[in-house]
Amino acid sequence: MFKKFLPNEHVKSIFEITPEKLKEKGIKGIITDLDNTLVAWDVRDATPEIIQWFKLMEDSDIKVTIISNNKEERVKIFSQPLNTPFVYSARKPLALAFNKAAKDMKLAKNEIVVIGDQLLTDVLGGNRAGFYTMLVVPIVETDGKITQVNRYVERRILNWMRKKGMVTWEEQK
């Protein structure tokens, strides 16, 4: 069962994810989380670096959809200036929002990568829905209340997987 929590890849930040690397894998679309993946959970707007990253993807014909469990206002205010499709109140790890995003992008599952900072929502949801998953290091340590509980469970899963030798990405550091 723990295998569903294992990302296919682990990166330090979203900026390590480039169009070149994605194209090598045949990836044409990204489904990304918002809070602590693109910006810190308490940062309202996209940073210049994030704006640039979205532009880079657009110029490279890689579609991006933001899917977030956060509420409408937060996700809308962030996503609209980026001109990117978004899903709020996504209820990750349920597959619904992931599948809808894939359908709207008109891409096959093996052409999409799911990116996020949480095992229990982003990685589990992406894996269960049948996508390639990438875990990023959360931008900040602090979090909203529900996330704190998730983080506790997550740490326990990570420790267990580490003991079993299932966590291999730390060797890259």
Ligand SMILES: [Mg+2]
């Ligand atoms: Mg997040």
